[in-house]
Amino acid sequence: MIRYALSCSFGHEFEAWFSSADDFDMQKKKSLISCPLCEDNDITKQIMAPALKGTKRKQSASDAQAFAAFAGKVREKIRSTHDYVGDKFADEALAMHRGEKDEKPIYGETTRDEAKTLKEEGVPAAPLPPAFAPTPPKKLN
Ligand SMILES: [Zn+2]
Secondary structure, X not given: OEEEEEEOOOOOXXXXXXXXXXXXXXXXXXXXXXXXOOOOOOOEEOOOOOOOOOOOXXXXXXXXXXXXXXXXXXXXXXXXXXXXXXXXXXXXHHHHHOOOOOOOOEEEOOOHHHHHHHHHOOOOOOOOOHHHOOXXXXXXX
């Protein structure tokens, strides 16, 4: 058995066990692996290997570049698949969660208090690490 640290295209990190490296490739090809947080099937093995105890991982320039490219792809994906709702994110997410609105993927901003409310209400919203947060579109409609 092999344990892989995986991440989805939205940057959620999780771990999963596979019988072999081939098993992982096969399951990935068939989209059998999905993110436990958002069910995204676009899964990649994490670029950053977990540091071994007692050793310091050296950050190389190519690692940083690979990460920047990866983060760029995530931002692009969110921008193209999610609607930007600006500071209405908490209202929209709550309305969807309560079935008052049709569910659709959205992104936007919340205040710390709003984020807390969403969490208390059990709304499946996740804060994006800054590197993965798309810049808001110029025009809001
Ligand atoms: Zn995910």
